[in-house]
Amino acid sequence: MPKVQEGDTRRMEMTRRRFGALLAASGIACAAGFRRVVSNVRDARFVRAVRACVFPGSVRPLDKTEVDKPSKWAG
Amino acid sequence: MTVRCELCPKFCVIEPGQSGECRIRVNVDGKLCAVTYGFPSAVHVDPVEKKPLNHFLPGTSIYSLATVGCNLHCKNCQNWEISQCNPEDASAMRLPPDRLPQLAKRHGCKSVAYTYTDPIVYYEYALDCSIKARELGLRNVLVTAGYINPAPLRELCKYVDAANIDLKAFSDKFYREVCSATLKPVLDTLVTARSMGVLVEVTNLLIPTLNDGDTDIRNLCNWIKRNLGAETPIHFSRFFPRYKMRHLPSTPPETLERARQIAVASGLQHVYAGNVFMRDASNTRCPSCHELLVERVGYRILANNLDDGKCPKCRKEIHGVWK
Numbered sequence: 157m158p159k160v161q162e163g164d165t166r167r168m169e170m171t172r173r174r175f176g177a178l179l180a181a182s183g184i185a186c187a188a189g190f191r192r193v194v195s196n197v198r199d200a201r202f203v204r205a206v207r208a209c210v211f212p213g214s215v216r217p218l219d220k221t222e223v224d225k226p227s228k229w230a231g
Numbered sequence: 232m233t234v235r236c237e238l239c240p241k242f243c244v245i246e247p248g249q250s251g252e253c254r255i256r257v258n259v260d261g262k263l264c265a266v267t268y269g270f271p272s273a274v275h276v277d278p279v280e281k282k283p284l285n286h287f288l289p290g291t292s293i294y295s296l297a298t299v300g301c302n303l304h305c306k307n308c309q310n311w312e313i314s315q316c317n318p319e320d321a322s323a324m325r326l327p328p329d330r331l332p333q334l335a336k337r338h339g340c341k342s343v344a345y346t347y348t349d350p351i352v353y354y355e356y357a358l359d360c361s362i363k364a365r366e367l368g369l370r371n372v373l374v375t376a377g378y379i380n381p382a383p384l385r386e387l388c389k390y391v392d393a394a395n396i397d398l399k400a401f402s403d404k405f406y407r408e409v410c411s412a413t414l415k416p417v418l419d420t421l422v423t424a425r426s427m428g429v430l431v432e433v434t435n436l437l438i439p440t441l442n443d444g445d446t447d448i449r450n451l452c453n454w455i456k457r458n459l460g461a462e463t464p465i466h467f468s469r470f471f472p473r474y475k476m477r478h479l480p481s482t483p484p485e486t487l488e489r490a491r492q493i494a495v496a497s498g499l500q501h502v503y504a505g506n507v508f509m510r511d512a513s514n515t516r517c518p519s520c521h522e523l524l525v526e527r528v529g530y531r532i533l534a535n536n537l538d539d540g541k542c543p544k545c546r547k548e549i550h551g552v553w554k
Contacts, residue, residue, distance in 0.1 A: 202237050202382040204355050205256055207268035213299075213321040218274065223338065226530075227275035227295065229347040230309035231282060231374045231395075 232261035238354055239302045239379050240416045252411075253352040254317050255300035267298035268356045270323035272313055273347050276338045278530040282346060282374050283466050283505050284432055285515055286551030287393040289525050290532040293372060294335035297347035298323065298356065303376050305399070305410045306475040307438060314348040315474075328359040332367035342392070346374035354383060361390035370552070373429075377420035378412050384423055393430040393552060395466075396421055400435075400442035401451035409441065409476075418454070425459050430552050432464040434505070437482045437490055439470065448490050452497035461498050462518070462550035467491060469506035484509055501550070517542035517549065524549060 236243045236251045243251030245258040255267045279293045299321040301314035308314055313321070326334070335343050343364045350357040350373050361371040370392040377396045379387075398421065399406065403414040425431045433455060437443045455463055467490040469482045487504040491512070494502040500518035508529075515525040522544040526534040536543055540553040 202380065202386075203263065205236070205238075205263040205265040205268075207355065208257075208259070208264050208266040211270040211323050211325075212266055212319040213270075213317075213323060215270065215325055216322050218324040218326060218334075223274050223334075224276055226277045226281065227273055227347065229273055229275075229297070229313065231295075231344075231346040 234258045234261060234263045236263055237380060238383055239351060240413065241302060241378075251302075252304075253300045253302040254315075255298065255352055265353065265355045266318050267300060267323065267353050269325060269327045270298060271296040271326055271356075272299050272316075272321050272323045273297045274324060274326065276340060277344070279342065279344075279372075280513075280527060280530040280532075282344055282372060282395050283434065283468075283503070284372065284393055284395055284430075285466075285503055285513065285525070285527070286432060286464050286501065286549070286553075287372065287430055288341055288370070288552060288554070289515075289527075289535055291342065292338065292340045293342045293344045294331070294338060294340040294369075295344040295346050296326070296331075296360075297345070297350075298353040299348060300352045301349045302352050302378055303349065303410045303412050305376075307409065307436070307470060307472075308474045309471070310347050311474040328356065328363045331360050332364045332369055335364065335369055336367065340369070342370035342372055344372040344374055346372070349375050349378070351375055351377075351379045354379075354387065358387055358390065361387070365390050375420075376410070376412070377417045377424075379416070379420055381419065381423060384420055385427065388424055388427040388429055391424070391429050393432070394424050395432045395434055396424065397434045397436070398451060398455075401447055401454060402442065405442055409438075418458070421455075422458055425463075430550075431459060432466065433459070434466045434468055435490075436468045436470050437486055438476070439479050439482055439486070441479075443482065443486050443490070445489070445493060448493045449497060452494045452499055456498050460550075461500050463499070464501040464503065464550075465494055465499055466503045466505045467494070469504070471506070482507075487512070515549070517545060517547055519547045520545040 250257045257264045274296045277295045299316045345357040373394040406412045406414045491502045504512035513527040
């Protein structure tokens with residue numbers, strides 16, 4: 157069995173600095189996950205508009221001859 | 232009580248009795264109301280090439296409609312009379328979604344286009360029409376600037392077969408200054424639509440001095456190739472001075488030719504020029520052997536040599552919806 161060197165145990169021990177770094181890293185990971193969950197929930201929360209019963213402008217009949225012509229509008 | 236519209240990235244907070252930026256999503260007694268639902272202001276039968284779509288059922292007619300309103304306010308808008316119009320100043324026709332598919336079929340159309348203004352703002356109407364059209368075997372097409380949030384887009388894409396999405400420039404500054412919008416949501420829309428199986432064709436209107444530099448065009452083409460694929464058709468379209476941009480000249484045909492060359496050099500396989508008469512600019516050729524597949528003059532098809540969606544010479548499958 158290989159002998160444990162003094163330097164090895166020093167690398168394994170939990171120092172205040174290492175603990176702080178671990179704490180910060182876990183905090184960042186949690187925040188990132190939380191942000192992702194929030195954005196997914198927000199994405200899925202789209203609420204449809206309700207339809208209006210009346211059109212606020214004027215209403216004209218659907219004219220078949222007008223429909224048959226290619227439009228003057230782009231697209 | 233105010234309401235917040237979550238349809239597009241503008242997230243308008245709307246006071247009672249007021250509308251969002253699009254003019255047609257109104258706060259009525261604390262409820263968000265789509266006031267143009269079932270009331271298109273333009274209904275026409277167009278050739279599908281006019282959208283423009285060159286890889287979707289070529290030579291067919293498409294039942295095309297729009298209500299007034301738009302969430303963008305492009306200074307160069309070609310359709311500003313209807314896109315920037317208040318609904319109370321507009322005239323419209325009554326056309327409920329369940330009547331639309333029969334009318335489209337009666338006019339010999341194989342598909343329905345939500346176009347002219349931006350279907351994003353008459354979202355609920357476009358969605359319900361798409362569902363009804365699908366039920367009767369019709370295809371659905373969006374012609375849009377793509378400025379929409381992901382959740383409503385994903386819902387709509389379930390019923391959409393093809394889309395021409397306007398990528399106005401590859402610059403956030405351009406979007407902010409010319410269109411009162413931002414670039415990133417449009418790029419997200421392009422990727423989402425493609426990933427959901429929608430046939431995407433891209434239009435880029437070239438406006439002299441604003442978005443017609445070699446680097447602008449190259450960056451745009453490289454992004455399309457990387458994110459949508461080299462087979463994605465792109466249409467460079469000619470600008471004409473309109474609305475609030477009458478001080479600029481029309482795009483010279485040489486600029487469109489230069490854009491085509493840059494796009495081809497970037498590796499895009501189907502590059503077209505629109506709003507202009509240029510030799511071979513609207514023809515579809517095989518990306519492998521350069522055989523002429525679909526020959527067009529304007530919106531007319533002179534010859535369609537495709538054989539079951541494949542090149543008749545080298546048998547390469549051509550990207551598109553052909554039947």
